[in-house]
Amino acid sequence: MKDLKYLKLLSEQFPNIPEVSTEIINLKAILNLPKSTEHFLTDLHGEAEAFKYMLKTASGVIEYKIDQIFGDRLKDTEKRELATLIFYPKTKMKELDERGGIPPEWYKEALDYMVRITQEVSSIYTRSKVRKALPEKFSYIIEELLHIKECDPNKKAYKDKILTTIIEIGRAKDFIIALSELIQSFAVDKLHIIGDIYDRGPAxxxxxxxxxxxxxxxxxxxxxxxxxxxxxxxxxxxxxxxxxxxxxxxxxxxxxxxxxxxxxxxxxxxxxxxxxxxxxxxxxxxxxxxxxxxxxxxxxxxxxxxxxxxxxxxxxxxxxxxxxxxxxxxxxxxxxxxxxxxxxxxxxxxxxxxxxxxxxxxxxxxxxxxxxxxxxxxxxxxxxxxxxxxxxxxxxxxxxxxxxxxxxxxxxxxxxxxxxxxxxxxxxxxxxxxxxxxxxxxxxxxxxxxxxxxxxxxxxxxxxxxxxxxxxxxxxxxxxxxxxxxFTDEDEPELYKENKNPYYQARENEFTCKKILAEFGLDTEKGHIINGHTPVAEKMGESPIKGNGRLLVIDGGIAAAYHEKTGIAGYTLTYSNTKMRLMSHEPFISKQDALHKDSRDTISAVEVLKFDRPQKIADTDIGEKLSEDVKYLMQLLAAYKDGIIKEKYN
Structure with missing residues (x-):
């Protein structure tokens, strides 16, 4: 009864038992979907091309998905070709055109592969969220393709006809571009930038x-x-x-x-x-x-x-x-x-x-x-x-x-x-x-x-x-x-010394990391601190993982000015429903270099944490809010059933 005023306001949005029941079913189902992937980057310092490439590749997530889906069905060089098509579809197809044109068979195969990848990376989201992300000009066709199971013999001819018709009417290039953008978007749902977008780099x-x-x-x-x-x-x-x-x-x-x-x-x-x-x-x-x-x-x-x-x-x-x-x-x-x-x-x-x-x-x-x-x-x-x-x-x-x-x-x-x-x-x-x-x-x-x-x-x-x-x-x-x-001579090094705050030494200690997590009201056993600001000198043996895994420094020097110090060209962190992975990257040279590489871009990937069970939306901050919403919706349902609040029907 103490929430009656709020429940009456809520009843304006869900005016009867069928509508509130539908929303409860929807939210409880969403709570059981897999947690979406978060992507962490820091200290970009104006290096726009390297940053855009990390986003396009989802820091290796897309290549990882290609490996998972196609396994031994594709050679490594074929997987890389498919990956670069997703990263740079316009440039890739323009190059192929200039070499003598693109045959229909290539389009058919590429579309087939990309639909499969899109199905995989979108599978953790609700149909409603996926629908909202679809490009308007292809929304109906893509939605149909996404819900055709690969093993369904009854829909094989239907799917093949959709793809061949797309090619016949000259829309294959635009369709591939649309699927590429979707894959890039779905591969990483949440982007965290841990500071320093400006200075040093040109853009x-x-x-x-x-x-x-x-x-x-x-x-x-x-x-x-x-x-x-x-x-x-x-x-x-x-x-x-x-x-x-x-x-x-x-x-x-x-x-x-x-x-x-x-x-x-x-x-x-x-x-x-x-x-x-x-x-x-x-x-x-x-x-x-x-x-x-x-x-x-x-x-x-x-x-x-x-x-x-x-x-x-x-x-x-x-x-x-x-x-x-x-x-x-x-x-x-x-x-x-x-x-x-x-x-x-x-x-x-x-x-x-x-x-x-x-x-x-x-x-x-x-x-x-x-x-x-x-x-x-x-x-x-x-x-x-x-x-x-x-x-x-x-x-x-x-x-x-x-x-x-x-x-x-x-x-x-x-x-x-x-x-x-x-x-x-x-x-x-x-x-x-x-x-x-x-x-x-x-x-x-x-x-x-x-x-x-x-x-x-x-x-x-x-x-x-x-x-x-x-x-x-x-x-x-x-x-x-x-x-x-x-304005002073370099032979006086003591003049230039800038002493770091004791934090930077103390964070090597797990006790300090837990103390900071507790100060901010976070779980000291499960939480992590994620920092940027100080480039990790990996080539000198420094580890980005501090405090027995409680703190991660993900500044690996994306800015070209730091490459000599770090020995790499940046870290990125991904946090999926099953694990946290820290990737170190090699220098981004150019789009052309990325297009014609035979191998992956990431130097190495470190598994920071693997969960005992896959994380669901229920385990996240959004899940906490949705669970609170379900609680009030259940109260509203009870209020309707008990006659405390009257239902309304059109």
Whole structure:
């Protein structure tokens, strides 16, 4: 009776016994379907082509399904041909056409195989969900084909006629493309991105386009995502930082052509004040791209100019917010501008660059009039570009500091710890935050920064702290030494040391992992922590599996800049109804290379966990919600039978 008000509202949707009974039957049946596959990726860093390929292949899931279905019926080379047809149907068929045309027999065989694969990967979903995913132009035909059993002799001629007619009327290519997209979609139902979509690589905007069109995705923000989110809101220190990093990796085309950032104010200023920047310090680090010398020089000039602006703006922030406790990074006031030495901790270091034409030694953090104009114009470009704003809005709406999903805890970097293994505490306005409370505090700050007005700049300033603050769960180090790397000698390695938060050592211990899982209300025996942020040096023997299997670090260096360190080109994690598998990948070279390989792409797959019994939807978070729905529907059914609520019929 205490739920009577809610049951009356529910009766509007299910007004009588037949309708509520049908829904109970439907939900109880769904609870017994297999759990769908989750796909985890992290630290994409603008590597759009590698990312798209991992999605197309479902990180080896599709090739695994082909093996399961066809076994010894197909040779390994034939399986690979079929797989590449699914990954790149348009390109594959175009190549075959150019070799002399595609015979009807090839189409018939390809369609037969692809229908079988589509049946397999869609079998774990309800007919309703499958129907909604079907392309409108082929929905009726595909639905018919999906429900013809391979062993049914009564439907063999029916199925064959459908396929031959598709070929006869010239729709085979379009049909193969439609089936390929369905297979890719069904192979992975839920996509988790564990942070750092932006920086280093050339096309984060392309990654964002893919994510925005995906049917089921969530994002756990990384420090590089927060950097761009803050820059898009006009936080000037983050605008300067985002531009400096883009210039450092030679991504001027991405800034100007795809996000419409007007770089002319910066280029004019830079050419005037920094005509000859140090080539060793400021030339872009080019990976898999070439630029002419004039482009390289302009980028070096702009990088030097925006770096100086960045360090000035950061100094202003540190002085404005003593609660950030970052006075150590007030480098510009620690320079002797007569001798060009930097004094830190009682020791003097010679600067490698002495050209600071816009810095006033008596007021080093003040911007010149021209610098103010430049950063204002750049901030305007960030705040008023529709494409960038659309992408950032998606990050705010679909992202979070952490996520609890199906018993696992997902976050990008760390939960800050002390050396003793306790949760680190920060105090803001008299309130103390640590552990889950600290993560919730920062999550709230990020969301409030999006809706805050310009005069409420403190929320946006906290985004800068999340980018590089000592107790930022997204950064996880005691300091950022960018200024020192630019302007001091490499023979002073102690200057560049960025000490990781104790979390990164403590997570090797199962006790710490369980402590964190308990802090977030998760099962310490069944739950897992899934991290990104720190590339795993696999070639040096480091394992991505920590804490006796309780924690997985799935950053294997998808970004080309990390391949040398990790020895691989990224990890992905899949979590199906029977197991969790961690895959390590070889470098993605190009679409053409992928199309003409004879072997699989994954270097290796590690079975992290195999379940004693296949997981059902009843075992998931969605299942928990559906079970709650069934409980109330059963109460409504009882209320109808007892006459407490009257049935309604049309």
């Amino acid at each position: 984060p905007d392309v990654i964002m386009n893919v994510l925005k069109s995906h049917h089921n995705v969530d994002i756990q923000w990384g420090n590089h995502d927060i950097l761009w989110m803050g820059a898009a809101l006009g936080q000037q220190s983050l605008v300067a930082t985002a531009l400096r990093i883009a210039l450092r990796y030679g991504n001027l085309e991405f800034l100007e052509e795809r996000y419409g950032v007007n770089m002319r104010p910066l280029s004019r200023f830079a050419m005037n004040y920094y005509p000859e920047p140090d080539p060793e310090l400021f030339e872009p680090q080019l990976i898999n791209k070439e630029l002419d010398q004039n482009e390289i020089k302009i980028m070096a000039q702009m990088q030097k100019a925006i770096a100086v602006i960045q360090f000035k703006l950061e100094g202003q922030l540190i002085k404005k917010h003593p609660e950030f406790k970052m006075n150590e990074a007030l480098y510009l006031e620690k320079i002797d501008y007569d001798n060009y030495t930097l004094e830190l901790n009682g020791k003097k270091y010679k600067l490698t660059d002495t050209n600071f034409p816009t810095i006033k030694p008596e007021d080093p953090y003040s911007l010149s009039t021209w610098e103010e104009e430049v950063i204002e114009q750049l901030s305007y470009s960030f705040k008023n570009n529709d494409k960038l704003q659309e992408d950032i809005k998606f990050l705010f709406n679909n992202g979070s500091m952490y996520k609890k999903y199906n018993g696992n805890l997902l976050f990008h970097g760390c939960v800050p710890l002390t050396e003793a293994g306790d949760f680190s505490t920060i105090e803001v306005n008299g309130e103390k935050y640590s552990g889950k409370k600290l993560m919730d505090f920062f999550d709230d700050i990020v969301r409030r920064s999006y809706s805050s007005k310009d005069e409420e700049a403190d929320f946006k300033d906290w985004l800068w702290y999340l980018w590089r603050g000592e107790f930022s769960p997204l950064f996880g180090k005691d300091r950022m030494t960018t200024f020192l790397r630019y």
